[in-house]
Structures are given as structure tokens and as C-alpha cells.
Amino acid sequence: MGWLSSLAYRNGPFLLSLAALALLWEVVGRSIDLITLPPLSAVLAAFYDLWASGAVTAPLLDSTLALLYGLVLSLAFGSLIGIGMGLSRFVDVALGPYVKAGLSAPMIAFVPVFLMIFGIGPATRIATVVAFSVFIVATNAATAMRASDPRLIEMAHSFGASRWAIFRDVRLPAGAPYFLAGLRLGVARGVKGLINGEVLIAIIGLGGLVKKYGTVFSMDQLYAVILLIVVYAAIAVGLVSAVSRLLVAEEK
Template sequence: MTVAAKRVPAGGGPGIRRPTLGIPPALGALVALALVWELLGRAVGPVFLPPLSAVLVRLVDLVVTGQILGSLATSLTNLVVGFAIALGLGLGVGMLMGGYPRIEAALDIYVNAFLTTPSLVFAPIFYTIFGLSRGSIIGLIVMYSTFIMIVNTMSAIRNVSPSLIEMGRSFCASDRQLFRKVILPAATPLIMAGVRIGAGRAVKGMINGEMFIAIVGLGKLMIDNGRKFDSDGVLAVLLVIILVAFTAAKAVQIVDARLTSWLPSTVRVE
């Protein structure tokens, strides 16, 4: 008896897995970027673009001498305080606007005006009020990150499915219970998306405040290196700033994953 062999599609078929290198795509992209940076830096010369190896050596030097750690501590303090204030304002005002149409009607035009206005233009105002103190930087961070969180939170609350609200009312839930048990959990993914954007904008506000108002922290260190034409040092500080921004975004993502762990993966905002 002859047994006909099954034809396997050219792509390998659904039951056959192609061997993979096991390298995460993000890591592969990072390695490729580092390689391109190193090769391009050696090709054009350190005046235009220092090689990555030279930048990393300078970064180690800044860490050993304590310049990075002191500046980083100052910047992180400004960032945490400013973002905490912005988070409270953004979520609080956003929930009020999302839950009460009259409050939304009263504040919406002003929120959108502040959102679309470049936040850096408020730097002279904070300088006039707080001078060269930490308050100026914190105020600028708040301006950078508050309004995007207000808009996202308001939209998230307003766009909760009416069927979910009706279901909650059918179980005789009070307004407070309805908000805590139905509306807020359903709105959490979009709220956290706004928080993630706000965290990134807070880092921008921190650096702009440190470079253009009170010359302190990582912003001061970058300016000092720039004045000495130390391009290695400038890029080394830039790497630290990027790391701070990445860490802030990752922290928000972890909190988001914990708060929305009950949702299907297709619903979460990654």
C-alpha cells in the first residue's frame, strides 16, 4: 500500500516553527543603533559626532567624579515633586470635568488653550514669581504635564460605555459606588495612557526649566559641558536624560499593568 506524503507549504505550515535567535526586537534595535552610532562617529570625526565608545568613557568619568549623581539627584527631586502635583491636578480636574458637564463647559476652553500653548512661554512668569529657586522648575513641570492628563482623564470618563453604567444602576449602585466600581475601572486604560504621556512631558519640563530658568541639575551639567565644547560630555548627559525618561515611562507602564491586569490584553493600552 502506498501512503501519499502530505505536502508542506513553502512557508513551513502552521505546525512548523522557524528557528529564531531569541533576541528581543528592542534589544536588537538598540545594538544596531549603537553600532551605527559608533561607525558613523568614527567616519565623520569626534567634532561632528563623537563615537559611542568615547561618550561612554566620558559618562563613566562623570559618574566617578560624582558630577552625574549630584545633578541627577537634583533633577529627580524636581521631577518627582512636579509630576506628583501635576498628577493630582490632572486626574482630579479631569475626573470632575468628565463627571460633571457644567464643570467641563466652564473649564474646557481654558484647558485646551493651555494645552495648545507652548509651555516654555510660561518660564518668564515662573521666574518672576519664584526667581531662580526650585519652584520655577516645578511650576514649569506642572505646566508641561498637567493639561494632557486632564484631557485624557476627562475623555476616558466621558467615553465609558453607557451599557456598563446602566448595568451598575440596575444593581442599585449609588453614584459613588458607580464611579468607584464601574466608571473608574473602565476608564483606567485611557487614563493611564495620559499619565504615560504626562510623565514624558514632565521630563521635558524638567530639562527646559533647568536649562532656561534655574541653571541646576542635569540641565546645568549639559550647559557647562557645552560651554567647554565637550561634545562627549553633552551626549553623556543626554544619555542619562533619555534613561530618566525611559525609566519614568516604564514605571507608569508597570503601574498600568497592575491596575488593568483584569482586562484582556487586547484592551490594554500598551
């Protein structure tokens, strides 16, 4: 029980704020008769019903698979692009403006384009995840390549180390925190892109449930799905953060 009390102590302020928010939501929802704000207890009841009936199981699985495929592609291509930018000035000048534009552009505007190209299906959602996450992965990969101490690289050169050995033994260990940060940010942006894309597509995944219940003003079910999405995103980012801490601890 020691770890449980330690966890509660470290997260005490958050738990207090969460309890206060839940209480405020319940009180306001019961005190003010608003169709757009059902009490939290009604939302939790709807959440249980949706989960118990299996209404969210298939959409959750569909969204998770699309997210995983999109993140794998983003990690692969984003890392390759970022490593090239970090190691080569030519690649940086050639591709850097596109990466910066991708970071700042409202990628949601491309969802209708993906829809016309790929149709209604997983390919559109995967493309949306990639569009949202690949550029942040590339940016952090480029930063990771530039994080190495030039003196260590020079020393490795003086001992006759090959480019691959320098990349493996010097650049990768020094840049690991930036790679992991890019992965965490990529997951967060990927979930955002996935749900936004599904809302526009309107018939599939968790975003499709948001559109479905929002259209018929079933607010308790709508908030239940939104609550599921928030928890889903928090778990995804939390898992990546936990893995990142383990990897960093092993490196040390």
C-alpha cells in the same frame, strides 16, 4: 534563563537597530574629525567618568525630586479637573478650552514667567513639570469618565446605587486604562518640561549640565549627559508602564 531569552526574542529588532546605531555612531565619529560628533566610545567613557566622580549624582537627585513633586501635583489637580469635566457639562464647557489650549500651547514660553515668580530654585522646575503634564492628565481623566457603558450606569441607578458607588464601581474600573495612559503621557511630558526648564535656568539639574557642557563645547560630556537623560526618561516611562500593566492584570 528562559525569561531572558524570551525578553531578547521580543525585543530582538530593537536590539539589532540599537547595535547598528551604536556601530554607525562609532564609525562616523572616528572617520570624520568633527568636534560636534565624538565617537560613542568617548561618550561612554565620559559617562563613566561623570558617574564615578559623582558629578551627575546631585543634579540627577535634584531633577528627580522636582519631577516627582511636579507629577504628584499634576496627577492630583489634573485628575480632579478631568473628572469634573467628564462628569459635568458645566465644568467641561468652563474649563475645557483652557485644557485644550494648554495641550497645544508651547509651554516652554512660560518658563521665564515661572522664573520671575518663583526665582531660581525647585519651585520653578516643579511649576514647569506641572505646566507640561497636568493638561494631558486632565484630558485622559475626562475621557476615562466618559468611557463607562451607559447601560451599566443606568442599571446601577435602577438598583439604587449612589453617585459615589457608581463612580467607584462603574466609572473608575472602566476608565482605569485611560487614567494610566494619562499617567504615562504625563511622565513623558513632565521629563521633557523638566529638562527644557533646567536648560533655560542653566545652573541646576540635568538641564544645567547640558547648558554647562554645551557652552564650553565639551562634546563628549555633553553627549554623555544627553544619553543619561534619554535613559532616565526611558526608565521613568518604563516603570510607569510596568506598574500600569500590573494594575490592569490585577483588575482582570
